[in-house]
Amino acid sequence: MSGSPSQHSRVILAVDDSASMRQMVRFTLESAGYKVVQAVDGVEALDFAKQSAVDLVLTDVNMPRMDGITLVRELRGLSTYKFTPMLVLTTESGSDTKQRGKQAGATGWIVKPFSPEQLLSTIARVL
Amino acid sequence: MDLAHLLPKPNEPTSDDTVIAPIAWTPEQQIARMLELCEAQMESALSESDVAVDELIKSFKGLIEAGQALGSQVESTDLAQQLDALRKQTAAAVVAFQFYDKLTQRLGHVRYSLSAMAMFVCDREKSSERDQWRRLFSTLRRLYRTEEERQLFKLMVDGATAEQAREHIQQSTLTLRAAPTGEIELF
Numbered sequence: 199m200s201g202s203p204s205q206h207s208r209v210i211l212a213v214d215d216s217a218s219m220r221q222m223v224r225f226t227l228e229s230a231g232y233k234v235v236q237a238v239d240g241v242e243a244l245d246f247a248k249q250s251a252v253d254l255v256l257t258d259v260n261m262p263r264m265d266g267i268t269l270v271r272e273l274r275g276l277s278t279y280k281f282t283p284m285l286v287l288t289t290e291s292g293s294d295t296k297q298r299g300k301q302a303g304a305t306g307w308i309v310k311p312f313s314p315e316q317l318l319s320t321i322a323r324v325l
Numbered sequence: 326m327d328l329a330h331l332l333p334k335p336n337e338p339t340s341d342d343t344v345i346a347p348i349a350w351t352p353e354q355q356i357a358r359m360l361e362l363c364e365a366q367m368e369s370a371l372s373e374s375d376v377a378v379d380e381l382i383k384s385f386k387g388l389i390e391a392g393q394a395l396g397s398q399v400e401s402t403d404l405a406q407q408l409d410a411l412r413k414q415t416a417a418a419v420v421a422f423q424f425y426d427k428l429t430q431r432l433g434h435v436r437y438s439l440s441a442m443a444m445f446v447c448d449r450e451k452s453s454e455r456d457q458w459r460r461l462f463s464t465l466r467r468l469y470r471t472e473e474e475r476q477l478f479k480l481m482v483d484g485a486t487a488e489q490a491r492e493h494i495q496q497s498t499l500t501l502r503a504a505p506t507g508e509i510e511l512f
Binding site for chain 1: 379425
């Protein structure tokens with residue numbers, strides 16, 4: 199997996215409380231040429247996003263301190279993240295939670311486990 | 326250093342004897358202890374596995390990076406084909422690794438259920454009321470978030486036997502083998 203020149207300048211904020219998931223996401227995205235910054239929960243992600251710009255947010259739902267849906271809602275409230283793609287990557291496939299994600303402003307919903315190829319093509323599509 | 330002087334003499338009352346009241350023996354408390362033991366065993370096994378999986382992921386990442394570095398240095402059609410095969414296997418391994426995360430999450434829910442059940446059975450008044458059981462099940466239902474957990478929960482609450490549950494699990498595993506990755510929906 200090698201990235202195109204345009205991908206090298208793209209920064210993706212990956213948010214997950216699971217260390218193994220963060221590593222899998224990072225490994226997949228970096229192999230495709232993206233720059234990856236990581237956060238362990240919504241609070242850490244929001245703090246980072248307020249200080250530095252990112253091109254896409256990829257977040258889990260269930261995390262301590264602040265869940266992924268709240269994070270999406272909080273980010274959408276900031277003028278700098280009004281149009282930033284935000285993908286939810288979660289084990290939750292229930293329509294109620296998905297609907298809450300959509301209402302909060304998520305761009306899409308990816309159910310774990312993800313296929314690296316499909317994740318990269320989805321990211322390329324929304325960026 | 327000789328620490329024998331710190332130990333209580335055989336018939337000397339210890340501070341523990343005076344502070345801790347003996348716990349009354351009840352069948353409910355024995356059930357609760359067993360449930361707590363199951364929960365603790367799971368936590369211990371998961372902590373052990375976390376360390377091992379972390380090492381496994383590091384080794385996996387190292388191997389892939391070494392392969393990529395090798396591929397960028399050597400120009401050979403054979404090697405390019407082998408690297409392509411390696412890339413496909415890497416993608417399959419990335420999917421497989423994510424099942425450990427799912428396992429951790431699911432066992433976390435089971436651990437919570439065991440703790441909740443341990444507290445519940447000790448409350449004789451609560452556990453003798455049908456409505457309180459219904460409430461407990463309702464709380465636990467909200468805990469289960471993956472499709473597999475939900476299906477299994479519904480099956481068991483609806484009165485399936487352990488044998489029927491096993492059949493369901495076997496069927497789910499077959500489905501999973503055919504399509505191991507989750508769905509994607511863009512809004």
